[in-house]
Amino acid sequence: MSVKCGQRLVRTSFSYGQSINWFPGHMMAGLREMRDQMRNVDLVVETRDARIPLSSINKQFEQIVKGKHRVVVYNKADLAPVSIQATVQKEMAKRSQHALFTDTSVDKSVKQILELAKTLVKDDPVRYQQLVVMIVGMPNVGKSTLINALRRIGVRKGKAASTGAKPGVTRTVSGKIRVLETPAVYLVDTPGVMVPHIPDPIAAIKVALTGGIKDNIADESVLADYLLFRLNLFDGVDYCNVLGIEEPTDDISYLLQMLGKKIGALRRGGEVDIDKTIHFFLRTFRQGKFGRVCLDDLDEGSVEEFFQRNLEDASPSKNQQRKAKRAAQRQRTLERARSRNLD
Template identity: 55%
Template sequence: MTTTTSSLLNIRPNFFYDKVINWFPGHMAKGLRIISEKMSSIDVIVEARDARIPISSINKKFEEVANVKERIIVYNKCDLAEESSQDIITKAFEKYRNQKVLFTNANMDRNIKTIINIAANKARENPQKYPFVTVMVVGMPNVGKSSIINSMRRLGVHRGKAARTGANPGITRAVSNTTIKVLENPTVYLIDTPGVMIPHIPDPVCSLKVALTGGIMDHLSDEEVIADYLLWRLNNFSNFGYVEKFKLPGPTDDVNVLLPAVSKRIGALHKQGCLRLSGT
């Protein structure tokens, strides 16, 4: 189906939302403190971000604790983001700072080998100082830290999962007390950490982006508002694939038109035709 924005009437020029969604449970505060305490024994920091929300997945708290170490910024899930954004992000890092930045798809092992090589080269270049290299992986919830660790282990030592993964944020709840070997020669170890949310997200729309990409627990956010925001974004990018997928007569800017069609498609309607909300 081919549709242009001109056929969609009254697209909202802006999305207005004034509720800030904050989620900073105790294990995150503890995790951030332990990350800081362990920094003296870390050689390389891998800071994972979500390529779909390159700005909103930045936690400036990591800047404070990791700025004295070699750091690799990894934009994971790049297969789910616009490929054109990679050039914009890369040029921004080249212009404003001398910072290594990679775009990865950990589920497909894309560019993960580069992370291993950066860590291994420290040991190869100075084996006396680095008889082994320890890497710590940090990032906000659900950016794919555990998937990156599992991919590094899979590529480096050809072994199975070492870190639990899942669709919900908060799977990893503590800084690991044990290291995970991801390369034999030279030896490279990893330390897993819990996802640490920004203690306070001042921009309400930024918090919506984090919630939409799974960084905040569903029950803490307004799912209908998140769906409305996603619809608005799709329309503004002229991405009308939802029309055919959910058998709509045409594009819509009304989430109350979209949601019943989605519910019907996934079998989430009561017999009376009402939406079946979670827990009902």
């Protein structure tokens, strides 16, 4: 369906029926390590992406963290509208989840986590001679960057965790990283763990668009089309000015032609290099150049529907487990094949 926006028609819905599954072997191993180490953990910091406050929830963590102190940290808050924070915190509180928003470049926001750790120790100093905090979350939500920020602020030391713009940089559960001297607080970094099967294809697109799934796993042309669809619906987002193109459009092919010529992404003969142009378009979004955006709908009805559809049962069925195992095996086969082709 389309509606008129100014002098043009824009879509009001986006249809996509294919699932995007990415659950390589190191994620399954990471989940096992998390379970094994959880007995030694006092506080779990579940990190999510503020641009997709619902879609970045991984229901697998519900069973793993059960019975532990937990705080939900919506990272990359500098890329999401400030206006969503109160709504998200209210909706999470309804589900007994304490939510914070962090921007790792702003010390004050990161200190919230250290202050929470200090409070736990202060309330029960006999139990917590030292506090062990485990950082969990889906790929590329900024867990390692958050750890480095906590270490910089808490003990004024440099990077302790490797970071990168692509998902899958952290592949194993790390040893303890000290982030506070008094009281003694240690962090444990973990690999980003994807949901083995995201039932909603649009939610999977959102995760991929924000960098949680490797681009070569998703269909990048679909990601670009969905991004254009959302940009046309956002109030106050002037993507034409950002991209330096003459006019808005709801046609992704037309946009890529205009943009490719603008940035000089051309093949021999003057043909637009579509792949290079798509990469530029997606990178522009991921770098926050379109301004603060939220890809999830956060009205009360949409939130309720999301939780009912995706999180009713936190433990996967045997059939879902078999599907996840087969998906991981297929992914390992594909990665081995790609590796051989590159050699």
